[in-house]
Amino acid sequence: MHSSETTAPGALEMVTVVESEERPRRRPRRERPRTIKLTAGDYALRGVSYVVVSLFALFCALPFVLIISASFSSESEILRSGFGLLPKGFTLTAYEFIFRAPRQIIGSYVVTVTMTVLGTAIGLFIISMTGFALYRKDFPFRNHISFFIYFTTLFSAGLAPTFLWVSRTLGLRGSYLAVFLPLLMTPWLIILMKNFMRTVPYEIIESGKVDGAGDFRIFVQLALPMMKPALATVGLFLALGYWNEWYLSSLYLGSSVEFKPLQYHLYNIINTANALRNSVAGSNVVVTDLPSNTLKMASAVVATGPILLAYPFVQKYFVSGITVGAVKG
Amino acid sequence: MAATAATRRRGSLLRSISSSKVLLLMCLPAVAFFVVFNYAPLPGIWIAFTNFNYREGIFGSPFIGLRNFEFLIRSGQLWLLTRNTVLYNLAFIVIGNILQISLAIMLNEVRMKYFKKVSQTLMFLPYFISVVLIGVIAFNVLNYDTGALNALIKATGGDPIKIYSMAGIWPFIIVLVFLWQSTGYGSIVYFAAIMGIDKTLFEAAAIDGASAWQRIRYVILPSLKPTFIILLLFALGGIMSGNFGLFWNLIGNNAALYSTTDIIETSVYRMVVSQNNFTTSTAVGLYQSIFGFALVMLANWFVRRVNKDYALF
Numbered sequence: 001m002h003s004s005e006t007t008a009p010g011a012l013e014m015v016t017v018v019e020s021e022e023r024p025r026r027r028p029r030r031e032r033p034r035t036i037k038l039t040a041g042d043y044a045l046r047g048v049s050y051v052v053v054s055l056f057a058l059f060c061a062l063p064f065v066l067i068i069s070a071s072f073s074s075e076s077e078i079l080r081s082g083f084g085l086l087p088k089g090f091t092l093t094a095y096e097f098i099f100r101a102p103r104q105i106i107g108s109y110v111v112t113v114t115m116t117v118l119g120t121a122i123g124l125f126i127i128s129m130t131g132f133a134l135y136r137k138d139f140p141f142r143n144h145i146s147f148f149i150y151f152t153t154l155f156s157a158g159l160a161p162t163f164l165w166v167s168r169t170l171g172l173r174g175s176y177l178a179v180f181l182p183l184l185m186t187p188w189l190i191i192l193m194k195n196f197m198r199t200v201p202y203e204i205i206e207s208g209k210v211d212g213a214g215d216f217r218i219f220v221q222l223a224l225p226m227m228k229p230a231l232a233t234v235g236l237f238l239a240l241g242y243w244n245e246w247y248l249s250s251l252y253l254g255s256s257v258e259f260k261p262l263q264y265h266l267y268n269i270i271n272t273a274n275a276l277r278n279s280v281a282g283s284n285v286v287v288t289d290l291p292s293n294t295l296k297m298a299s300a301v302v303a304t305g306p307i308l309l310a311y312p313f314v315q316k317y318f319v320s321g322i323t324v325g326a327v328k329g
Numbered sequence: 330m331a332a333t334a335a336t337r338r339r340g341s342l343l344r345s346i347s348s349s350k351v352l353l354l355m356c357l358p359a360v361a362f363f364v365v366f367n368y369a370p371l372p373g374i375w376i377a378f379t380n381f382n383y384r385e386g387i388f389g390s391p392f393i394g395l396r397n398f399e400f401l402i403r404s405g406q407l408w409l410l411t412r413n414t415v416l417y418n419l420a421f422i423v424i425g426n427i428l429q430i431s432l433a434i435m436l437n438e439v440r441m442k443y444f445k446k447v448s449q450t451l452m453f454l455p456y457f458i459s460v461v462l463i464g465v466i467a468f469n470v471l472n473y474d475t476g477a478l479n480a481l482i483k484a485t486g487g488d489p490i491k492i493y494s495m496a497g498i499w500p501f502i503i504v505l506v507f508l509w510q511s512t513g514y515g516s517i518v519y520f521a522a523i524m525g526i527d528k529t530l531f532e533a534a535a536i537d538g539a540s541a542w543q544r545i546r547y548v549i550l551p552s553l554k555p556t557f558i559i560l561l562l563f564a565l566g567g568i569m570s571g572n573f574g575l576f577w578n579l580i581g582n583n584a585a586l587y588s589t590t591d592i593i594e595t596s597v598y599r600m601v602v603s604q605n606n607f608t609t610s611t612a613v614g615l616y617q618s619i620f621g622f623a624l625v626m627l628a629n630w631f632v633r634r635v636n637k638d639y640a641l642f
């Protein structure tokens with residue numbers, strides 16, 4: 001989630017997570033005075049709102065329909081009349097091509113799922129530990145360390161020196177570690193965690209100290225259980241970072257590994273003819289028989305599917321990521 | 330005197346370290362991470378002032394002063410990249426914020442719970458998927474032979490257009506894709522701010538007979554002003570950095586489109602990955618870092634003047 005980092009920190013502290021539909025639980029539904037009559041203008045605004053919101057939501061969903069339809073289309077129909085909103089000559093050929101020789105796609109899945117699970121677990125542990133320490137008012141170095149972490153967002157060496165450092169000095173070129181390690185944490189996620197931490201009452205920590213618990217024990221036994229929403233949100237952004245990763249792979253992996261992370265595999269299928277052919281290698285197909293257009297679309301569906309299925313369940317944490325946001329470091 | 334003060338300070342420093350050693354240890358993995366991946370590459374900036382070659386390494390390569398920068402300025406490349414980066418960001422910021430605020434106001438008017446839920450789910454979706462998929466979508470819609478857009482044009486009797494070789498049209502496409510991707514998710518901040526407005530303000534406005542437009546103009550918009558100003562200032566602070574993934578997956582190595590679509594980050598990426606050109610790319614990167622840093626500082630200074638609480642530092 002590179003782009004979420006560019007969301008301005010600071011401004012978001014003023015907004016609390018409020019969803020209108022959750023209100024009636026706390027308040028009787030009819031509390032709003034019914035004496036206020038809606039004017040014609042109010043009704044017009046409301047009507048326009050429904051129409052515009054519907055249209056925009058459809059506009060957002062449309063490309064997904066295009067991709068899914070195209071993946072179920074027959075290649076010859078697509079070559080004749082192009083992609084459309086509905087499948088043309090419904091067929092499963094493209095998916096058959098992918099799963100006839102599933103070695104590549106299964107390898108990519110294993111790489112991406114392993115990285116996502118491990119990276120999210122390790123990243124979450126380190127981020128929450130750091131967030132906890134930086135939240136402690138009695139930690140004399142909290143401001144120094146906060147600034148040390150935050151400064152990396154203000155000034156960076158840039159791509160070329162970083163690339164040389166990671167690939168030459170650290171020698172990570174062609175290693176999955178070059179992709180795995182840099183995604184473990186971002187300053188934004190540490191600050192997000194620290195902000196979430198404010199919901200943990202400070203008395204809890206003090207009570208732990210009075211009982212003689214060490215700082216690490218206070219963190220594990222008292223703070224962590226109260227940080228579940230924070231862990232869910234930060235964990236979601238970490239997992240999303242790993243799942244959607246293609247950039248570091250393109251820099252450091254290139255073609256040096258057999259199994260590429262899922263999105264980078266898709267990136268190659270879309271951008272190079274060879275990758276498309278190799279992705280179904282072993283199925284002994286003549287290149288001209290390859291349904292290249294629909295195969296690209298089916299690959300996109302296979303690479304994106306699981307995260308789309310998970311999306312409705314994690315949406316609320318996705319929203320709290322931007323509403324809790326990042327306050328000053 | 331000074332010596333005793335210094336020893337006293339050192340003594341208290343040691344005491345702070347020993348009293349908080351567990352908390353320090355808890356920060357250690359994160360600190361080590363940023364040292365290794367963010368601080369350690371910093372000396373590599375020196376490459377910008379050398380004629381770098383692999384054999385002699387970063388500090389062995391001949392020092393050539395500012396010649397890399399001179400070349401970038403004289404060739405006009407730096408100006409082109411800066412212009413594109415800044416103009417795209419300005420378009421993203423201005424149009425993006427207007428649409429996000431409008432959408433938030435309209436979402437606030439929607440009363441049906443499920444309608445709101447479903448439409449929001451669809452609107453946040455583009456922000457959730459990888460930029461690679463955005464490249465796939467662009468291919469599906471825009472390619473010459475089978476693209477959905479050309480299919481539509483052909484079906485209505487028109488001649489198909491070669492969109493991937495028309496540089497002039499891409500600023501519109503890129504801005505449109507950006508808005509598609511981020512308007513829904515970005516509207517959450519404004520929507521939350523509207524939800525946070527004191528309900529009695531709306532009631533008072535209604536009793537005074539305010540029209541729908543007046544309610545927006547005199548109640549909602551003024552309440553969004555602080556959020557807007559802060560978001561705007563920080564966005565302006567980031568005006569030198571781009572949206573690399575989006576640009577790269579839409580344009581990639583399509584040289585026919587560079588004049589209108591190449592931004593600093595795509596250009597640097599191409600130099601490093603395809604051309605192994607480390608001197609020019611480091612110089613461009615350093616230019617971006619320094620200007621970006623200055624702009625963030627300036628933005629922060631303005632934010633501090635508007636409202637101290639929201640300043641970064």
